[in-house]
Amino acid sequence: MLGRTANGLFWMFRYLERAENTARLLEAGFRMALTRDLQTAEAEWRSLVHTLGLKEVYERHHDSYIGHEVWNFILRDRENPNSVARMMDAMRANARVTRTAITTELWTAINTSWMEITALLKRPVSQGQVGEVVETIRRAGTLTHGAMEGTLLRFEGYHFARVGTFVERADNVARIIDMKYYLLLPSLRYVGSTMDTGQWEQVLRSVSGDRAYHWLNAGRIEARGIVEFLVLDRRFPRSLAYCHGELDEELACLAAIHGHEAHCHKLMHEAATILDHMTVDGIFEIGLHEFLTRFVDRNAAIAEAIAQDYRFLV
């Protein structure tokens, strides 16, 4: 397979995952803002923009954090290089680049999703439409992954697509947990307050983990349990441990196809060992933010090594 094709598959699924997680976060932020008065809502919107890493570019164009400005900025603003609309464009452009490596079903899933979302984002999104837009974006993810699972040959391209998915998901979920800890909570004295639990609830929702968590924990909302669930629980398909477990497996498949391991495998083994031996106490000992930062860095280093090892670019 061409290195450029591998790169295209990897990024196509990274953009898809990023668009989906952005939509999930937006949904959580939107719900949080709905439960606040106007002033606190502004703080919620601000923290959302910060979490998405868009503070600088947002503030270059806006003076205040007003709901409809924020969600339109996140969803469709041309000034925002990471808007959902731009990510969908990038996803589809990568799909066109890899057209010869994907099935017609997969292409059609991507192309129709792109058409649908592009049409929805053609005009400013009103409050009443946010839910529909978010749902459409999430459905695009489900549809695309389903088309891939059901039709794509299990050749190296499949593994590169999955690698892209889990590298991105691991990164995004780590950032979502981090946002909760550092941006949503104005001060440590809120820990355990109703505001605290309400926010955790939204974080769980944003990764579609609320029901699973409640089922496992009988409705007990507290930081320790949630961190354990989102970081270490291998049963939950958006936890960090799950993402790196899958990533590890996908990389092992690539090594088997290619007949040897490369630098990315070494980094992956190190990351997996660290996570395998981690306990929730260990995480709080290191400090959640510190732990997450290191995780994100290790994850990024793996992604970079993959691109090098498999000759994604010249």
Add this chain to the structure above:
Amino acid sequence: MEQAANTFDEMRHEGGGVRPAYADYCEWFDQQPGDLLRRKHKDAEGSFRRTGITFNVYGEGEAEERLIPFDMVPRVITAAEWRRLTRGIEQRVSALNAFIHDLYHRQEIIRAGRVPERLFRHNEAWLPHMVGFTPPGGVYTHIVGIDLVRTGPGDWFVLEDNARTPSGVSYMLENRETMMAMFPELFTRVPVASVSDYPRRLAKSLAACAPDAARGKPTVAVLTPGIYNSAYYEHAFLADQMGAELVEGSDLRVVGGRVQMRTTRGYEPVDVLYRRVDDEFLDPLTFNPASVLGVPGIMDVYRSGGITIANAPGTGIADDKAIYSFMPEIVEFYTGSKPLLPNVQTWRCAEPDSLAYVLDNLAELVVKEVHGSGGYGMLIGPTASKKEIAAFRQKLCAKPGNYIAQPTLALSTCPIFTAKGLAPRHVDLRPFVLVSPDKIDITPGGLTRVALKKGSLVVNSSQGGGTKDTWVLKD
């Protein structure tokens, strides 16, 4: 149904009766409820859009993806007609190959005084690098599109030879797929020759032209300028259907005297490159140094027998419109017989007598730029305003050598499906021809382009033309 005056309607006689080629189709058509057809017509468009069968148009700013309008009434050609056309095309295509070989070698046709030397001396498509070099298998133009027009029952003319990088074959295939999906029952009623094995035939034909350096089963790759190219869909489609890699210039590099592609395992050699980039972008070391579309050093590899490039660089010398006017002489010179498919009468404005005639008759003629394509830079006398004609006259007088002129042909019409029912529109036809060292292979079908505007003679997709499925009937 309306009928255009003085034109040959391929479906119906002047009296309104259906011609034999269309008998089965019309019988079926008359049984279909109108609203069903209208609904299917809309569905077809949605299906093209979802499948992404689009071409890119460069406007101001960003490239826009457009659909080529698809008309669901097929164009039907009988087996006998098709046999006659293929004989003519085979003759013409073998003459084209012999001509290009001769031009880059002994130039006997020029010594014999059959075509003037000036034709290639100052021609931009002429590549000195090809002089004295014979491509693997002796094939120059591996994939050819011959544009034909029709004016009467047996009257077919060649309008243009596309010997460089003809496009449109993906539409031939997708149009058929669409028709079979929409009207499966039609294909059990009408014996239509299949076109679907074109990609397999293309792969086979290309592999048969592999260079000496190829080991084992030749590796074929399609070279595209990338996703913003107008024909990107077709490049991806053909690579996909052939099971070949779709490469861009940045994927290729000369390693160890071979052109190799960067795979996830390292560099692997390419034996046959079906390139869809123009000559001047092929090799920045030889041609345009600013180009990033091509492969530095590929021409050296080519000349040393390390790769087959399809179509061969320098092939364009055979398909500009100045050469076209000499095709009857060219065909006769290399095949020893009269052309089976005539040219459209052509005046070369470089010649004073012709220029004088053209200037006197601008309002009746079609004047084309010698190097133009896509229907741009031309004058269609009968539909042009006085002002347009005056402006064109100035351009023509300034550089007469840049132009040729042809009579306005009464192009045949085929009906298209409109909101008000069937309506005749002018059509042309581009059959696709594959050339390998021992075979000229013509797929029974082709791309029928159709002018969607009433009375219009312009069928180009870039000018608002559409396409329809082309049926060659089996005996």
